[in-house]
Amino acid sequence: MITVATTSTRPGRAGPGTTPQQRPLWQRIVLHRWCYLFLVPTLILAGLFTFYPMVMSWVFSTLDWTGFTDSGRFIGLDNYVELVGDPLFWNAFGRSLIFMLVGAPIRVVLALLVAIALNNQMLKVSPVIRTFFFLPVVTTAAVVGIVMTFVLGSYQGPVNTVLQQLMIIDQPVEFLSNPDTALWAVLGTQVWKNFGMTMIYWLAALQTVPRDYYEAASVDGAGRWAQLRAITVPLLIPFAVVILILTAKEHLHSFALVQAMTAGGPYYSTQVVEVFIYQTAFDPETTGGIPRLGYASAAGCFFGLATLIFTLLQLAAVKKVNDVRKQLGTEGRAP
Amino acid sequence: MIPLSRDSSTTRRRFLGGSLALGAAAAGLSACRVQTQSNEAPLGETLSPDDLPEPAARLPEGDVTIRWMSGGPGAKSAVFKALFPAYQRKHPNITVTYNELTNDKIGEVLPIQLRNGNADDVFQTVGIPISQLVSSGKVAALDDVIPDFENWKAAMPDGVIVPGVDEFDGKTYQFRVSTDRRLQQMVLFNTEIMERAGYDPVAEPFDLDTFRAAAKKITEQGDEKYYGLQTSVGNPTDLVTFNGGPPNFDYRTGTYQFADDRYVEVMELLKAMAADGSLFPGFASLNDQQARGQFPLGRAGMIINGPWNFPVWKGEFPDFDFGVAPLPMTKDQAFRYAAPVGGNGYAVYVDAPDDHKLVGGDLLHFFGTELGQKVWARYDGAADPAWSTTAIAELRDSGQLSEHDVLAFEMYDEYVRMLPAPVVANPDQEKVQLAMKPIKPNLNEILKGYLTGQIADVRQALQKLTDASEKGLDDAIAQARSQGAEVSRDDWVFANWDPTKDYTTDDYANR
Numbered sequence: 001m002i003t004v005a006t007t008s009t010r011p012g013r014a015g016p017g018t019t020p021q022q023r024p025l026w027q028r029i030v031l032h033r034w035c036y037l038f039l040v041p042t043l044i045l046a047g048l049f050t051f052y053p054m055v056m057s058w059v060f061s062t063l064d065w066t067g068f069t070d071s072g073r074f075i076g077l078d079n080y081v082e083l084v085g086d087p088l089f090w091n092a093f094g095r096s097l098i099f100m101l102v103g104a105p106i107r108v109v110l111a112l113l114v115a116i117a118l119n120n121q122m123l124k125v126s127p128v129i130r131t132f133f134f135l136p137v138v139t140t141a142a143v144v145g146i147v148m149t150f151v152l153g154s155y156q157g158p159v160n161t162v163l164q165q166l167m168i169i170d171q172p173v174e175f176l177s178n179p180d181t182a183l184w185a186v187l188g189t190q191v192w193k194n195f196g197m198t199m200i201y202w203l204a205a206l207q208t209v210p211r212d213y214y215e216a217a218s219v220d221g222a223g224r225w226a227q228l229r230a231i232t233v234p235l236l237i238p239f240a241v242v243i244l245i246l247t248a249k250e251h252l253h254s255f256a257l258v259q260a261m262t263a264g265g266p267y268y269s270t271q272v273v274e275v276f277i278y279q280t281a282f283d284p285e286t287t288g289g290i291p292r293l294g295y296a297s298a299a300g301c302f303f304g305l306a307t308l309i310f311t312l313l314q315l316a317a318v319k320k321v322n323d324v325r326k327q328l329g330t331e332g333r334a335p
Numbered sequence: 336m337i338p339l340s341r342d343s344s345t346t347r348r349r350f351l352g353g354s355l356a357l358g359a360a361a362a363g364l365s366a367c368r369v370q371t372q373s374n375e376a377p378l379g380e381t382l383s384p385d386d387l388p389e390p391a392a393r394l395p396e397g398d399v400t401i402r403w404m405s406g407g408p409g410a411k412s413a414v415f416k417a418l419f420p421a422y423q424r425k426h427p428n429i430t431v432t433y434n435e436l437t438n439d440k441i442g443e444v445l446p447i448q449l450r451n452g453n454a455d456d457v458f459q460t461v462g463i464p465i466s467q468l469v470s471s472g473k474v475a476a477l478d479d480v481i482p483d484f485e486n487w488k489a490a491m492p493d494g495v496i497v498p499g500v501d502e503f504d505g506k507t508y509q510f511r512v513s514t515d516r517r518l519q520q521m522v523l524f525n526t527e528i529m530e531r532a533g534y535d536p537v538a539e540p541f542d543l544d545t546f547r548a549a550a551k552k553i554t555e556q557g558d559e560k561y562y563g564l565q566t567s568v569g570n571p572t573d574l575v576t577f578n579g580g581p582p583n584f585d586y587r588t589g590t591y592q593f594a595d596d597r598y599v600e601v602m603e604l605l606k607a608m609a610a611d612g613s614l615f616p617g618f619a620s621l622n623d624q625q626a627r628g629q630f631p632l633g634r635a636g637m638i639i640n641g642p643w644n645f646p647v648w649k650g651e652f653p654d655f656d657f658g659v660a661p662l663p664m665t666k667d668q669a670f671r672y673a674a675p676v677g678g679n680g681y682a683v684y685v686d687a688p689d690d691h692k693l694v695g696g697d698l699l700h701f702f703g704t705e706l707g708q709k710v711w712a713r714y715d716g717a718a719d720p721a722w723s724t725t726a727i728a729e730l731r732d733s734g735q736l737s738e739h740d741v742l743a744f745e746m747y748d749e750y751v752r753m754l755p756a757p758v759v760a761n762p763d764q765e766k767v768q769l770a771m772k773p774i775k776p777n778l779n780e781i782l783k784g785y786l787t788g789q790i791a792d793v794r795q796a797l798q799k800l801t802d803a804s805e806k807g808l809d810d811a812i813a814q815a816r817s818q819g820a821e822v823s824r825d826d827w828v829f830a831n832w833d834p835t836k837d838y839t840t841d842d843y844a845n846r
Contacts, residue, residue, distance in 0.1 A: 069471035154616035266619035267784035
C-alpha cells in the first residue's frame with residue numbers, strides 16, 4: 001500500500017504562514033498529484049473488476065433473471081427468502097465452513113513445522129525443498145483437480161495401486177465416489193496444493209526473529225524445543241493471526257478444485273457454496289436448462305456477508321486475546 | 336417435452352415429427368417444395384459444391400465471413416464439416432467459421448455473448464429459452480431472413496415450426512433441423528467382451544435379470560481389468576418405460592409418476608448391480624463425458640448411452656468394435672417416449688450484419704429443403720434424425736448407413752412413441768416452462784444418492800420428488816397466469832393419449 005506523505009517535501013511551496021496540514025484540500029492534491037495519478041489505474045481496475053461487480057451482484061440478487069435478457073424482473077427479497085429455506089444452500093454453506101475450520105488450522109500448523117525445519121541455515125537443500133513445496137501453488141487449480149481425479153481414481157489409480165501393493169487395503173478406496181471420503185479427499189488436495197504459500201508466509205515471519213535471541217538461549221543452555229516454545233512461537237503469534245486469516249479466506253475459495261475433482265458430487269457431498277453458486281447460475285443440468293443468475297447472486301451476497309461477519313468476529317477475538325496478553329505482560333513485568 | 340419438472344431429461348426442446356401421418360403429409364407436400372434441386376446420385380463421403388443448389392436469394396458479392404455456433408463434437412459436426420467447405424467452394428467470397436461447443440457450454444457462453452453484443456451470426460438454441468430471446472429482441476425473425484419464407488414454411492410438415500416453441504406473435508424465430516424421434520439410451524457394448532461372456536443382446540435383448548447377470552459375468556471375467564457396466568448414473572426413465580413403466584408425467588391423468596413402483600424397481604436393480612460390483616469403480620464421480628470417453632478403452636462391457644457416440648468412437652477409436660442393442664426390456668411393453676418439440680434448433684442473431692443474415696438465411700433455407708434434409712441425414716445418421724421421413728427413408732435404402740445407424744433406426748421404429756405436448760395445444764405453456772424452478776434433488780440425483788447410500792429410502796425420496804414437482808407445476812401455472820398467460824392444469828391432460836401409439840395432430844384435434 002502506498003503511503004502518501006502528508007507533509008510537504010518542498011518547503012518553497014508552502015503558502016505564507018500555513019503549515020502543510022492547514023493547506024486546502026485541493027492544494028494538497030495538486031501538491032501530491034503524481035501520487036494520485038499513479039493510483040488512477042488501480043482505482044479504475046478495482047472499480048471495474050471489484051467494486052462494480054460487488055454492487056451489481058447485490059442488484060442482481062433482487063431480480064428473477066436468466067441472463068438471456070438485458071435485465072430481469074424485480075422480485076425484492078424473494079431470492080433471499082428462498083435461500084433461507086433451501087437445504088442445499090445450507091449444506092453447501094456447512095461444507096465451506098468445514099473447508100475453512102478444518103483445512104486452515106491443519107495447513108497453518110503443518111506449514112509452520114516445515115518452515116521451521118527449512119529455516120535452518122545448515123540445511124543446504126532447503127531452497128530445493130522449498131521449491132518443491134511451492135510448485136503446486138503455481139499450478140492451475142483446475143489442472144491439479146483433473147490430475148488428482150486420476151491419481152485418486154479407484155480404477156488403477158496410483159494411490160490405490162500403491163496401497164494395495166503394500167497390502168494396506170484389499171479393495172481400491174473410492175476416494176472421490178464415496179460420500180464419506182470425497183470431501184476429505186478434496187480438502188486434502190486443497191491443503192496440499194496451497195501448502196507452499198502458507199509455508200512462505202511462515203518463512204518470511206521467521207526471518208523477523210532476531211538470531212541473537214537464539215544465540216543467547218543457546219548460551220543459556222536452551223534446547224531446540226525450549227527455543228521454539230519460548231522464543232519462536234511467542235514472537236510469531238502476531239503473524240499467526242494474519243496467516244490464519246489469509247489461509248482461512250483462501251479455503252473459502254476452493255471452487256476450481258472442487259468443480260474439477262467432483263463437481264460437488266457425489267450427491268452434493270462435496271458441494272461448497274461457490275460450486276452451488278456456479279451450478280445455480282450456469283449449469284444447465286442443475287438449473288433444468290434455464291440459469292438463475294438472480295438466485296445465484298443472492299447466494300453469493302449472503303455468503304459474502306456471512307464470511308465478512310465471521311472475519312470481523314475473528315479479528316475482534318484476536319484483538320481481545322492480544323489485549324489480555326498485553327495486560328498479563330504488564331502485570332508480570334518486574335517493577 | 337415432459338412438463339415441466341426440471342428433470343434433466345426434459346430440458347431439450349423436441350418437436351412433433353416422424354409419425355406416419357406426418358410422413359404422408361411430407362410426401363403430399365413434396366410437390367410444393369421451394370427447392371426443386373434434384374440430386375438423384377447418393378451423397379458421397381464428402382460434399383461437392385455441385386451437390387448444393389443455387390442460392391434461394393441474392394447473396395452478397397463482397398467478402399463475407401459468418402460465424403455459426405453448434406453443439407459438438409458429435410454427429411452434427413460431420414454435417415457442418417461436410418457442408419461448409421462445399422458451400423465455401425461454391426461461393427468463394429463467403430467464409431463460414433464453424434464454432435463448436437458442448438451443449439452445456441453453449442448455455443453458459445451464449446448469454447454472455449448476447450449481452451456483450453458479439454454472438455455468433457447463427458447459433459444453436461440448445462437448452463435456451465427462445466421466448467426470452469424473442470422478448471428481449473436478441474434474435475431475428477426468420478420471416479425476414481430466410482428467402483421466400485412463406486413458400487419455404489408451407490413446404491414443412493406439421494410440427495416443424497410450432498407456435499410457442501418456434502413461432503411467437505406470428506413470426507418464426509427458431510428453425511429446428513432435426514427431430515427427437517430417437518433413442519437417447521441404448522446398450523452399447525464391447526463386442527469382444529460380450530462374446531466372451533456368451534451374450535448376444537442384439538439377437539436376444541436383455542431383460543432386467545439377464546442384464547444384471549451379464550454385467551456380473553463380465554465383471555467376473557474382467558478380473559478388475561474391466562467391469563460389467565460403465566455408467567455415470569444417468570436418467571433411469573427410459574429403463575423404466577422399457578419395462579412397462581410410465582414416463583415421468585402421465586398425460587392421461589396429468590400427474591407426475593416418479594413414485595411409480597417401476598421407478599423403485601429399476602433403482603433397486605441398479606443398486607443390486609452396484610452391490611454385485613458390476614458398476615465401473617468410481618461411477619459416482621464420473622460425468623457423462625468421462626464415462627463415454629473411457630468406454631472405448633475397454634474398461635467395461637456395456638454402457639447405456641446414445642447414438643451420438645457412433646461417429647466419435649469411429650473417428651477416435653477406429654479399431655474399437657462395438658455393438659448396439661436396446662435397453663433391457665419387458666417384451667411388448669418397451670417404449671421410449673419422445674416429446675415432439677425437440678431436435679436441434681438454430682436462430683439468427685438480431686444484430687448480425689445484413690449480409691451475414693443473408694448467408695445465414697440461405698443456409699437455414701437449405702436445411703429446410705428436401706436436399707438439405709438429405710444432407711443432414713446422410714452426414715448425421717441416426718444421432719439427430721432429420722425430420723423429413725423421405726430423406727430418412729432414402730438414406731436407409733441407400734446402403735450408405737453404417738450398421739450401427741441401421742440398427743438404431745430399426746429400434747426407433749419399434750420403440751419410440753411421440754408424446755403429447757401441452758405447448759402444441761396451448762402456446763402460452765411456454766410461459767409456464769419459464770416459470771418452473773428446478774426441483775432438487777431431481778431423478779438422476781436421487782438415483783445417485785441411492786447408489787452411494789446417501790438416500791436410504793428411495794421410495795420416500797421419489798414420493799417427495801413427485802410432490803415437489805406437482806407443487807412446482809401448480810406454482811408455475813399460477814405465476815404464468817399472473818403474467819397474463821391463459822393456462823391451466825387442464826392443458827396437461829390428454830385423456831385420449833394411448834401410450835402404445837404416437838400422439839398425432841389428429842389426436843390434438845380430437846382431445
